[in-house]
Amino acid sequence: MRRPVLAGNWKMHKTASDAAAFAASLPEDVRSERQVDAIIAPPATALDHLSRCFEGNAIRLAAQNMHWEAKGAFTGEISADMLKDLGVRYVIIGHSERREMFGETDASVNLKTKAAIAAGLIPIVCVGETLAQREAGQADAIVVRQTNLALQGVKPKEPAGLIIAYEPVWAIGTGKVCAADEADRIMGVIRDEVARSQGPAGADGTRILYGGSVKPDNMADLMRYPNIDGGLVGGASLDPDSFAALVRLSRPTPAK
Secondary structure (H helix, E strand, O other): OOOOEEEEEOOOOOOHHHHHHHHHHOOHHHHOOOOOEEEEEOOHHHHHHHHHHOOOOOOEEEEOOOOOOOOOOOOOOOOHHHHHHOOOOEEEEOOHHHHHHHOOOHHHHHHHHHHHHHHOOEEEEEEOOOHHHHHOOOHHHHHHHHHHHHOOOOOOOOOOOOEEEEOOHHHOOOOOOOOHHHHHHHHHHHHHHHHHHHHHHHHHHOEEEEOOOOOHHHHHHHOOOOOOOEEEEOHHHOOHHHHHHHHHHHOOOOOO
16 A cells, blocks of 8 residues: 655745744644655755754655756755755645646756656656647646656666645646546556656556645545555645644545
């Protein structure tokens, strides 16, 4: 059984002091979580503060982005080694907002994925279709292409702990949710594509998250399905009680 993941992407929310207040409000059972990889991806300005707040606890940190180069004249960017120095273990790569608003491409996603793996970070690679692409019947082809290009040049067994997040772009922040059975189906398509490049064992070990208006009231239903290994959560991860509820709902059950 793959270990579940619940990753909260705070996007451009919370100052460092806000983040500290969040950490102090988390229930003890979540701070010491043993069944789920509970992850917070705060703004870069809060990473150091949260690293100190969560020292000795089970909560892990992710960055929301990184550059593929180790160092250089890249104003405003941050490298893998800089993130590791702050205690970061995961990095979100290719989020739909990065693709749509900031020109992220399949090529840059691939460079960042390989750089993260080489540095010992675990990438959370985002793939997903827009509403227009889904309505045109292209959803499967889009996620296959994005997954394939993200993993080009990545050797089997190289990406230990690889995570892929399926985020239907039309469901992010809209309140719309892809039906759980359809999410499971398309995440199975993604897993099949991982198998083509990483082999069956690599595909079986790759955790695939659903990301698209995930909330406590739909998390339990999503987690009933075999290809859904957890969630990449936006707004519902900003409140400590909501985040705690999502972590609890992600815990494995005997039925799954």
